[in-house]
Amino acid sequence: MPGLAAKPIIDIVVAVEDITAEEDYLDPLLAAGYELRVREPRHRLVRTPERDVHVHLYERDDPAIAEYLLLRDHLRRNVDDRVLYERTKRALLDKAWDDMNDYADAKAEVIVAIKARARQSAGLDAM
Numbered sequence: 001m002p003g004l005a006a007k008p009i010i011d012i013v014v015a016v017e018d019i020t021a022e023e024d025y026l027d028p029l030l031a032a033g034y035e036l037r038v039r040e041p042r043h044r045l046v047r048t049p050e051r052d053v054h055v056h057l058y059e060r061d062d063p064a065i066a067e068y069l070l071l072r073d074h075l076r077r078n079v080d081d082r083v084l085y086e087r088t089k090r091a092l093l094d095k096a097w098d099d100m101n102d103y104a105d106a107k108a109e110v111i112v113a114i115k116a117r118a119r120q121s122a123g124l125d126a127m
Contacts, residue, residue: 019062044056045057085110085111
């Protein structure tokens with residue numbers, strides 16, 4: 001996103017018809033060299049061996065997709081929240097993380113607050 005410092009990682013969200021039909025989407029990604037990193041009931045994550053591309057896979061109607069887009073679109077429009085998001089991520093860069101889930105948890109409070117403002121500015125009901 002222009003104007004937002006970030007790690008050199010591209011996150012991609014892909015919607016699939018049936019998350020349990022892994023032969024339809026996961027097998028081709030693994031054959032192309034991606035590595036499976038997360039298998040959750042409604043989510044799969046594959047990434048390149050270089051860890052520079054993360055592909056998040058969800059079923060087409062999963063609300064997580066709308067959440068990604070809500071945050072992305074709001075950060076594109078709102079300078080104050082974009083600065084807050086960047087400042088939060090920069091502060092967390094200096095810490096050693098044994099598990100990247102801990103990193104995600106550490107920024108969760110800020111992301112929840114930003115999403116609440118995004119919903120408000122978009123006229124959506126709070127989720």
